[in-house]
Amino acid sequence: MTEKNTAQWDAGRFVKTLAYFGVIPFIGSISWLQQLFGSSNSSKKATPKLVLVAGATGGVGKRVIKRLQQRGYRVRCLVRDAKKAKEMLGKNVELVEGDITLPATLTPLVTNNVAAVICCTGTKVQPVEGDTPTREKYYQGIKFYMPEVVDVPEIVEYQGLNNLVQAVRSQLSQAGKKTIFDFTKPSEDLKETWGALDDIVMGGTSESSIRLADNSGLFAGNVSVANSGGFVSVRTRNFDPPIDLTGFSGIELRVKGDGKRYKFIIRSDAKWDGIGYCYSFDTVYNIWITVRIPFDELIPVFRAKTVKDCPKLDTSSISSLQLMLSKFEYDGALNPKFSPGTFQLQLESISAYGGQVLPKFVMVSSAGVTRPGRPGINLEEEPPAVRMNDMLGGILTWKLKGEDCVRSSGIPYTIVRPCALTEEPGGKALILDKGDNIKGKVSREDIAELCVRALEQPLACNETFEVKEGENEIAVGDWQGLFGSLNLVRT
Numbered sequence: 001m002t003e004k005n006t007a008q009w010d011a012g013r014f015v016k017t018l019a020y021f022g023v024i025p026f027i028g029s030i031s032w033l034q035q036l037f038g039s040s041n042s043s044k045k046a047t048p049k050l051v052l053v054a055g056a057t058g059g060v061g062k063r064v065i066k067r068l069q070q071r072g073y074r075v076r077c078l079v080r081d082a083k084k085a086k087e088m089l090g091k092n093v094e095l096v097e098g099d100i101t102l103p104a105t106l107t108p109l110v111t112n113n114v115a116a117v118i119c120c121t122g123t124k125v126q127p128v129e130g131d132t133p134t135r136e137k138y139y140q141g142i143k144f145y146m147p148e149v150v151d152v153p154e155i156v157e158y159q160g161l162n163n164l165v166q167a168v169r170s171q172l173s174q175a176g177k178k179t180i181f182d183f184t185k186p187s188e189d190l191k192e193t194w195g196a197l198d199d200i201v202m203g204g205t206s207e208s209s210i211r212l213a214d215n216s217g218l219f220a221g222n223v224s225v226a227n228s229g230g231f232v233s234v235r236t237r238n239f240d241p242p243i244d245l246t247g248f249s250g251i252e253l254r255v256k257g258d259g260k261r262y263k264f265i266i267r268s269d270a271k272w273d274g275i276g277y278c279y280s281f282d283t284v285y286n287i288w289i290t291v292r293i294p295f296d297e298l299i300p301v302f303r304a305k306t307v308k309d310c311p312k313l314d315t316s317s318i319s320s321l322q323l324m325l326s327k328f329e330y331d332g333a334l335n336p337k338f339s340p341g342t343f344q345l346q347l348e349s350i351s352a353y354g355g356q357v358l359p360k361f362v363m364v365s366s367a368g369v370t371r372p373g374r375p376g377i378n379l380e381e382e383p384p385a386v387r388m389n390d391m392l393g394g395i396l397t398w399k400l401k402g403e404d405c406v407r408s409s410g411i412p413y414t415i416v417r418p419c420a421l422t423e424e425p426g427g428k429a430l431i432l433d434k435g436d437n438i439k440g441k442v443s444r445e446d447i448a449e450l451c452v453r454a455l456e457q458p459l460a461c462n463e464t465f466e467v468k469e470g471e472n473e474i475a476v477g478d479w480q481g482l483f484g485s486l487n488l489v490r491t
């Protein structure tokens with residue numbers, strides 16, 4: 001044995017490493033061996049998406065909530081009066097108080113973890129002679145009552161919409177990207193999630209750590225080849241539940257390194273010693289770079305040996321991530337950019353990229369928003385909201401400005417412009433159109449369903465369209481076909 005292979009091995013650090021990753025339930029037990037090679041909890045399902053519904057107590061909003069729940073979403077309701085909302089919506093929904101016209105109320109309590117928004121807010125409009133507490137006259141949408149606005153449309157439809165958009169913009173505008181770790185936002189989770197996993201587990205003496213420094217995560221330490229070692233790494237504990245990256249193309253790292261070659265390892269198996277899917281990447285000394293790791297280019301590896309005929313990574317259930325600096329590439333080949341000694345790799349973020357772009361902000365607007373003042377419009381033939389736009393505080397004009405805030409936000413959106421809303425049963429055929437010309441009516445039930453389905457349809461992304469019901473009673477079965485028809489209609 002050479003001298004470098006007889007360095008002092010630190011048994012205490014070995015035990016601490018295994019304990020961190022939950023491999024040793026308690027010191028002295030031998031069950032860690034079973035855990036090491038056995039148990040898996042990868043059968044747990046990923047958490048469903050959380051959708052924020054604004055205008056949750058409204059005629060469309062309350063129906064949107066029901067349908068979201070039926071389709072398995074988690075729902076958070078933005079309401080102005082939680083007590084009133086609880087009476088109306090029951091106990092089974094999360095309620096947060098807020099008012100879109102008051103930006104200070106749109107706190108992280110409202111926006112945290114929200115994956116999409118369906119906005120069904122609207123200026124309160126009612127018959128001049130008043131309405132019933134359940135707003136029957138206003139809601140039925142067939143018989144005409146002289147309307148009046150109760151709130152100021154500029155403040156609700158435009159400023160309010162803009163406030164809501166701004167509150168969620170940064171988290172929803174990264175189309176096709178999902179941030180997994182953002183090291184620029186310090187959080188205690190780092191210590192709880194990431195831990196060092198060095199060659200100590202094989203008798204080596206290398207030592208590394210990850211900590212927050214300079215607005216980034218700093219993976220640093222010393223790598224030594226003593227005792228036939230030669231690797232350092234940081235690995236996450238198993239995610240619980242696992243992360244679902246279905247539909248994404250790969251992982252994107254934002255890193256600044258030291259010119260060395262590192263490995264990124266991703267696992268979909270919660271076993272400690274299972275197959276890791278690896279990708280080697282080179283860093284550029286002291287320069288921030290973006291590294292893209294396509295899932296298709298990952299190499300399945302078991303204990304540094306490549307595995308032939310291995311199934312592809314199950315991206316629907318990612319259980320852990322690891323970053324490594326190793327003397328070895330794969331199957332005994334040497335890392336050409338390796339040198340023992342100190343190293344450092346700074347991390348800004350780890351994200352998934354190339355995901356399907358789906359609408360993340362669905363706005364219920366109104367047919368007619370571009371008609372007030374449009375040349376060639378015969379007001380006699382137009383619906384009341386268009387005819388009386390001025391009398392109603394320019395409600396449609398301000399709705400159009402609200403739409404503009406959504407369209408220019410960078411958030412993938414769908415803007416739904418219903419014709420006259422009714423309380424009639426849903427389940428009708430729907431007709432979508434562009435150009436703001438159609439007239440008709442449509443059930444709030446069907447609009448709610450349309451909004452929820454839009455969240456799942458790439459073809460609904462960044463579209464603005466009008467909608468009315470057709471003559472026949474055939475409910476929409478083919479949502480993809482319906483949204484696909486938008487490419488065919490005139491603009």
Ligand SMILES: NC(=O)c1ccc[n+]([C@@H]2O[C@H](COP(=O)([O-])OP(=O)(O)OC[C@H]3O[C@@H](n4cnc5c(N)ncnc54)[C@H](OP(=O)(O)O)[C@@H]3O)[C@@H](O)[C@H]2O)c1
Binds near residue numbers: 059125
């Ligand atoms: N009526 C029609 O024929 C027709 C036609 C086309 C489009 N539209 C539009 O379709 C949308 C949905 O209609 P709807 O009948 O469901 O409306 P709605 O019943 O009047 O509901 C409006 C919702 O917006 C909420 N809201 C109002 N101001 C708010 C604020 N400042 N902050 C937070 N929430 C606020 C209301 O909450 P509160 O319970 O606290 O008041 C209510 O939940 C509206 O934008 C409407 O203008 C209507």
